[in-house]
Amino acid sequence: MQTTAPNSLLSIRGLHKEYVAGNAILKGIDIDIAEQGIIAIIGPSGTGKSTLLRCINRLIDPTQGQILLEQEDLSQASGKQLRTLRRKIGMVFQEYNLVERLTVIENVLTGRLGYMSAWDAWRRKFSQEDINTAFQLLEAVGLAEHAKKRADSLSGGQRQRVGIARAVMQNPRLLLADEPTSSLDPKTAVEIMELLERFAEEKNMPALVNIHDVNLARRYAKRMIGMSNGVVIYDGAPEGITDDHLKQIYGGESWLV
């Protein structure tokens, strides 16, 4: 096992996950992340990309291994400590996962729930500062005029923008995005990637993005991680990824033409 790089924000060591005993999805993942910007994770469906992201914020419990966020071990955290760590990790979902019956602005404000007591949440007592920030974020994602609409009245691209605003609302140290563009048309997908890139830069944080579209990944990523069968095959600059790597990651080559 490697030692932890002292200055990395996130460092994953020997991460294993088995949903069914003896059938590992993740087979010893080691990743260090210190830099800001988009880090694309590519790989075929079912290779554990989603599982990897969900282990990081513990929506899924890892079977084995360490996940250190700013030197705190997420894999062992529970209760209050886990919630405090989750606050530092904003997550964007493939199907947006907005609370459909809440308004757009309420959805953005849910990003602050980790900072509030249950009593304040019950009274919907968000601080004026949070409300101002939420409106600024909606402005930044171009949805200011939709603030009072119900989330289920928005289009897919608009919903994903709200999802991003909600994640950024947490004031996170790290963004996770699980296939954020897979449900969207190509033009909207590019807009969403740009938005992720912009927030990653503005907030000086890394954004780990699971993505199917290798070209889109190459265009925005500062670093690419290729996964196949639960292990990391490639980890480095997007320029360094060759057709051979892609063959190794996805298998076959007919799709490369």
Next chain:
Amino acid sequence: MGLEWERIQQGLGQASALLDRMFPPNFSRWELLLSGLAESLEIAIIASIAGIVLSLFFGLFSARNLMPNWVSIPMRGLIALCRTFHPVIIAILFVKSVGFGALAGILTLVVASIGFIAKLFAEAIEEISLKQVEAVRATGAGFVSVILFSVMPQVFARFIGFSTYQLDSNLRNSTMVGIVGAGGLGGTLFSAFQRFDYDFVAAILITIIAIIMVGEFLSNIVRRIFS
């Protein structure tokens, strides 16, 4: 059974005699009617409020997708127990255990409310989208906040629907529990029957019809507000 044409004819004759004596309805003892009605309404409203609040928690705790088995299984058992007996039987049990009067009626209808609302509410919760719950959990929100901001928005309108339906049902049943001595208009109705005051019986029945219709109207308004 001895059910012959003659028997039916006899019965029809009696029914027409009964109707003759019921009309015109006699509202002269309106004070008695009104106090019985007031007690029934109180029973229905207090029982509904208590039942709705308890059902909110019982339903939540028995939802298998949010609660561990050791919480949900006993809760489901409790709710099933509430549904087992007809309200008349529960009312008799409460009259025997806490004595005659409105308290027995209230307890009866609380039990009936839990049996209905909590069960349907739990089922509604079990049908929610867990994706929305997952997203709110990922923000670092605590358990209560997750419930408030991702579960409740998905089920609240249905909860209001179940609750208003149960309020309707409690209004109806609050006029029944009196028959076994658990307070309200049913007691007045029962003694009017026993004294053959059929014109007063008619007055009571008309009052019950009116109150049920008003209840229906009000619950429609509530449903519209929350949907």
